[in-house]
Amino acid sequence: MDIHEYQAAEIFGRYGIPVNPGEVAETPAQAEEIAAKFGTLVAVKSQVHTGGRGKAGGIRIAKTPEAAREAAEAILGMDIKGHVVNKVLIARGADIAREFYLGVVLDRPRRQITIMASAEGGVDIEEVARERPEKIVRALADPELGLHPWQARQVAFQLGLAPELINGFASIVMKLYDAYVKEDATLAEINPLVLTSSGEWIALDSKMSFDDNALFRHPGIEQLRDLAEENATELEARHSGISFVKLDGDIGCIVNGAGLAMATMDAVKLHGGEPANFLDVGGGASAEQVAKAFRLVTADPSVRAILINIFGGITRGDVVAEGITTALGQVDVKVPIVVRLSGTNAEEGRQLLAEAGLTAVDSMDDAAAAVVRAA
Amino acid sequence: MSILVDRNTRLLVQGITGREGSFHTTQMVEYGTNVVAGVTPGGKGKEVAGVPVFDTVAEAVAATQPNVSIIYVPARFAPDAIYEAVDNGIPFVICITEGIPVADMVAVYAHVREKGARLLGPNCPGIITPGQAKVGIMPGFIHMPGPIGLVSRSGTLTYEVVDALTKAGLGQTTAIGIGGDPIIGTSFVDALALFEADPETKAIVMIGEIGGTDEEDAARFISERVTKPVVGFIAGRTAPPGKRMGHAGAIISGGAGTAAEKIAALEAAGVPVADRPSAVPALIRAAMAR
Incomplete structure (x- = not known):
């Protein structure tokens, strides 16, 4: 979850960071x-x-x-x-003498929280990382003991700061790390962190993002959510326990499982179509969830056909088919629907769907080709 | 042969009396997995699918000597369940649970390593050695014993590829789902090393997706250390940047973690990458024939 700069600055201020x-x-x-x-x-x-x-x-x-x-x-x-x-x-x-970059992020390959700092602040840090990686100083926090003050000082020395500036900078590093950990952030960033000509440190631009999976223990952070910044359909999907991302195409996708949902979008594209969304209904694909998914997908006026791709697995195909037909009884869908159904009792399931007037096929490739033709 | 689970697996189920735990325990027992015990605090004396339930992992270990544990515990309590398993000497722990905070996993991962144990997941479908042991939530019947080792970050997409392999007559030594979270216990590289060392595995399929750089690390490892043929598939060619695609770890951030980069890295390492799941069996046959 993302928040605004002014909200991040408020949080950093609470942790004792000198914010503008x-x-x-x-x-x-x-x-x-x-x-x-x-x-x-x-x-x-x-x-x-x-x-x-x-x-x-x-x-x-x-x-x-x-x-x-x-x-x-x-x-x-x-x-x-x-x-x-x-x-x-x-x-x-602010009366800026020098600009620095300071950030706390997760280093995925090392599975540790890492401090990133650079004397080239105020610019796009990803560009610095790509083009001048030697300009970035890093420190890895111990997974169980956290970040040590000596590491923060070392970062300051490696940036080439004068001795009288070391403690001020190191204290901001420690506070930013503290904010990242205590608030379950996925990013805590000050860019630029400026040094004024009178030798003061000021966080001129603050940025913070949070781990969605940890929001349950931060009710205060959840309240910072700006609904105007979020796609209304994505918001509604989240309330229904469905993963949904709006895209620019015209083929609506309803799939069980995130990986398969991505592969389904790719298959639509491969067959010459453009996916209108990413949608993972979750494992079971119950009538209730499928009905919600229909509502989400059909809310987009650009959708001209819908592809439902369910790999049944342990859930029986005939049960999934019943769920789809029940959902169609609850939601008026005006565009063509192609269903790909595989797994246990898939044949019985496809039979049920065909009786309900839907195109039901066995393979994902055939389904993607059929839905692109139908759109 | 196979990797990590087989006929000698003695499985403990943590969270066995919950809705997911009891359903999947029944499925695993029906498949023939040797499930020796379950744990639910306060559940002592109960039985699920004929499996005895204990209050603590320590009690279950003393009474039944499990060597693998699988966790079906809600996200808030799952890190504690992983600690309980490794602190009681279980060497291999599989965590199915989705939605564990990243910060918790940073500490859990370090602790598991310190204990010398292995973690699979979280947010994964588990692991299956066809005909011997199903330890997870995957549909057992789509699998078939054979020479292919399969490793994947996904759930249903893995079933899709397994199904295609089985229908093409290509069985599996072991299929392992490593999970869709940013921090996972077993990486592609770990799984590739195990398959490389397994004499029965003749070829490997790896199924990746957008986010992180695990596939790039795997490509480097393959070119340096893997002698067996490897075929890849990467999901998310059409995924937009900055958006989380269902899995917590599936996000293109700062321009890194795209499908195109991963495909390029794998191809540079000599790994053919399928453009669709159904193309995997033919690529595997061709790679094995070389």
Whole structure:
């Protein structure tokens, strides 16, 4: 789960990280008011769940409250990579001497939490990692004991910081690691972390994402969810216990199992079609779940045909078929449906589906070809 | 021969009296798996499919000497169940449970290694050696004994490929589902090493998907250490970046973890990659004939 910059800054602040003061505005008038209160140069920053805000014109510097109002007018309502800006953060300007990158992430191959830091801050860190990997300093946290202060100091020394700056930087590293662990984050990032000309550290841009599987123990984080940032159908799917991702094509997919669902999308593409969605109904494919899946898929007006791909396995094919026909009794589906059904009693299942007027086939390839023809 | 489970497997089921646990215990017993005991705290004295239930793993170990444990416990309690298994000396633990927080798995993985044990999963379908032992939730009847070792991050997609292999007359030594989470106990590399060392496995199928770099690590390992023919399939060629595709670990992040990169890495290691599951048997036959 993603949150906004201003929300991440609030959390980092609670962990003792020096964050740049700022307030959120939803109208140009509010932006002007906040800027006047600061009485300094401010940054007007779009609050959306995507990167590349600066390049898209979603971050502007304003020298006066009037300029802040104008910047907010330009940015509010802007579409940045499909995300509409509803809020801007008015942040106090900082006197920047140097910019650093500091992040905490999971190192999947090593199965450990890792600190990443670079003296090349304020830029796309993935680009630095690709093109100048030697510019990134890392430290791996012990899986059971956590990150040691000496590791944080070592990172600071490896960045070439002057001795009087080591402890300040290391303390931010420890606090950011603490926030990552205690909040069950999947990313905690400050980019840039700036050093002012008076030698102060300030987190100028904060970013945090969380482990969906751990939200049950963080009710406060769940409340930070911005529903405006989420696709309505994806949101509804999550409430139904269905994994759903909206795509751009016109072939709706309903599949049991995540891997098979991806392979089904790939098969549609291979046969010349474009999948409209990823959808995993879960193992059993009950009538109730299939009915919910029909509702989700048909909510997309661009869907011109639906492919149901169920590898029955332990669940009997005739039971799955009954589930599909029952679901069709509950949801009015107007586009052609092709069902691929395999596993125990699949033949009986296909018979039932054929009697209900559906195209039912045995192989995934045939099903993908048939649904692309039908669309 | 086979890897990790066979006729000598003495299986313990943790969470045996739950809905999933009791259903799959019955299925495993019917398949012929030697299920020796189950554990549910407070369940002592009960029986599931003729299998005795104990309160603790320690009691089950003392009474029945299991050498493999399978866990069907909800996500909040699954890490504790893994600790209980390895702390009581079980050398091989399979965790079916989906939805365990990543932070918990970081600590669990380190602890399992410290104990010298092996973990399979979490968020996996389990492992089957056809005709000998089914330890998981997969449909047993689609499998057939034979020379192919299969390793996969997925569940139903694995069944799809197994079914295609069996229908093509290509049986399996062992089929192993390593799981769809970002942190898993047994990686592709671990499974490939076991298949390489198993004399009955003549060829290997690996089924990967988007997210992480395990497939790339596997490609490197194959070119350096695997002498047996390997055929691959990678799901998610059409997956968009930044979106989690069902499995917690199936996400293209920061431009890394795409199907295209994984396919390129495997092909560079001499591994033919099928463009669809049904193409796997023909590629395996061709690879074995070389």
